[in-house]
Amino acid sequence: MADPLGRMLRALFPAPCARASTLAMAAAMTFDTATTGMEQKMTRATPLWLLVGLQGGISAASLVVEIVAGRMLAPHVGMSLYTWTAVIAIVLAGFSAGHWWGGRLAEKPANNALAWTGGAMLAAALTTAGAVLILPLVAGPVLSVVTSPVWGITVLTTLVFFLPSFFAGVPAPVLAQIAVDTAERSGPALGAMFASGAVGAIAGTLLAGFLFIGWLGSALTLVVVTLLYIASGLLFFWLARSRAFGLAVLAGAAAAGMAGLALAAPAQCEEETRYFCLRVDDLSADPNSPVHLMVIDHLAHGISARYLPQVQFTPHGAMLDHLSRLRAPRADFSTYVIGGGSFSVPRSLLAQGAGAMTVSEIDPEVTQMAAEDFWFDLSRADIWHEDARRALLTRPEAMFDIVIGDAFTDVVAPVHLVTREFFELIASHMTPDGSFLMTVIDYEDRLAALGSIVLTLREVFPVVEVWTHAVQPAPGARMVFAVVAGAAPTPVDEFTAPAPDMTVFGALGDRFVTQLADARGMVLTDDYAPIDRLMGRRD
Known part of the structure; x- marks a missing residue:
């Protein structure tokens, strides 16, 4: 034996x-092997305790x-x-x-x-x-x-x-x-x-x-x-x-x-918390103009430049930032961000004149890292260190013009934050002219997660749009989308924003989005929402 x-042991280990x-x-x-056929003397007395x-x-x-x-x-x-x-x-x-x-x-x-x-x-x-x-x-x-x-x-x-x-x-x-x-x-x-x-x-x-x-x-x-x-x-x-x-x-x-x-x-991990493995990478070409990347577990969650708070370095950040301002009902609009990460989007919105800012970030260590390494001024926002759904359930009086869903574990949104019941909760905390924006990651030849989220949002909101980088994707490529829901359409169907180079983003056609939702989508509920399978990485 x-x-x-x-x-x-030799095969599996060094x-x-x-x-x-x-x-x-x-x-x-x-x-x-030293034991003879006769049983050795009894072991030391071993009490049951x-x-x-x-x-x-x-x-x-x-x-x-x-x-x-x-x-x-x-x-x-x-x-x-x-x-x-x-x-x-x-x-x-x-x-x-x-x-x-x-x-x-x-x-x-x-x-x-x-x-x-x-x-x-x-x-x-x-x-x-x-x-x-x-x-x-x-x-x-x-x-x-x-x-x-x-x-x-x-x-x-x-x-x-x-x-x-x-x-x-x-x-x-x-x-x-x-x-x-x-x-x-x-x-x-x-x-x-x-x-x-x-x-x-x-x-x-x-x-x-x-x-x-x-x-x-x-x-x-x-x-x-x-x-x-x-x-x-x-x-x-x-x-x-x-x-x-x-x-x-x-x-x-x-x-x-x-x-x-x-x-x-x-x-x-540079910092290991109760929730995540955190790391900050310095991407700076010039040490006098620092640019930092936040890595949570194995996924890049945000990039910020110290002296360019209004510039987003990722497509999803650029879309969330620009669409929030396009759809805001007033100049000093109130915002609720679900998932702080590097706080790049809240920092940009505040730098460009947004009003009251509230962020749900479940991990206090992430917030502290955002303040120390991503230059976010904590005094300018109300930070809720708890799950976003629980935060809204316990604060029925909270109302927002813009709600941004940007919470991810791995590349999958938490299942309880993509269901019809959660979207209904979001709607109850939005002002009449408010909007909900959400990042979705899916694959060009699959799109079942995107279709399901669109179909589910349409159960709650009269208008649902899908935005993405306005280029032809490679076959099977992973794509990043911003899904927008509210009472009225966005006043434009295309815009250009720094990401960090000037990038064109556009809204997918309504007919295509409807066909996608009907053909590949399912309504996600608290009872059944297989988002890991729908949005998960390819085999």
Whole structure:
């Protein structure tokens, strides 16, 4: 059993990690092979509370790794339905395989089983710390070879996170077997072990999402898990009275060294928050005239020039900015922007004389970065650090002339912000001559997402327009649109705006838009809105 495992480790991981993982398992094998046909002396007395505690702690740590996996993958593949589906499936597959192997180990004498389990936990420590180092190395090659977004994410997740989950799944059957064998009442003991695993999983999920990632970051969180795995692995060897305890200590030291390398590795995020991985890139040709790009996870979310606040550097920003001013019912119009990002559009509108500005940005760290690196004056806007839909539901009195929807996770708008019910909520917060503008990303030969959003908006607004860059797109190209909804049409059907070069934008013909909505669209509701499938990246 050991040789195939060693070969698998060497195939999937760089040599140092594979050798260290093999060392961890060798510690267990050394004790096992030294065992004669007669069962060794009984293990150290292991009270049920200790078994329950170990099961709960390991379960919690393994779920922390699952949550962190999604966070770590985001800078490479985004944070989408595909990402979380792959993470959950691969981690559960690892647990399942680990449980199966743990069940085989549970048939051994208790001290042998504990020694093998200790080796598995040290291997879990090594592969967990190694994930921080391996992911940046393999992400590029994997995603360049496996071009399908679904399979690319799945393969990448498997290479990096299957083995940590596999090894973390080993202890549960072993600990449950020992609990049943040693307890006075096997039923309550088995129930306690199952309950401990479930409670640990809940605790790990909550700790990762609400505490560890936001306060420690992904790498340090995995280092904490690594140290817990090392401690539990050494405890298993000690409980087994293993002759290989010294070898286990060496394996633990190797895992601790791997954790140190993980902490020293270059950070994937300049700022890691509870929501996003943030980075600022300097695009300046002249250091005296800075131009900055904000990257959220793996997607560029906005560009701003310090001394040119009115210039947009992206097509969608140029359309939202210019259309807002074209459709404004008065010079000092009020604006509500859903999704701040780099705050480029709010900054431009304010620089050109817009009135009251309100922005919903769910992540306070994004707002702070916009102020520090994108020169947005926070005193000129009312910032709501909460979900836009909840913000409007709790403020029925808020009314706006212009509402701009520009919130994205990956290249997909959050599902609850594209439904008929949400558009009805938007309409109830608009002045009679107000307008709603929304960025939509879709592919030239698909357009199902665009058609569905248009069809859904037409359920609420009498006039719906679609604007885009006035050039012939390449076949299959990804296109950026601005969808406009309100009570009246825009007074022009074409305009020129800096993006940053002077660019012509035009409205698609009403007949084409109607045919598109009728042929490819579906009405999106809170009950059913498959926007990830409609707007997601191409296979």
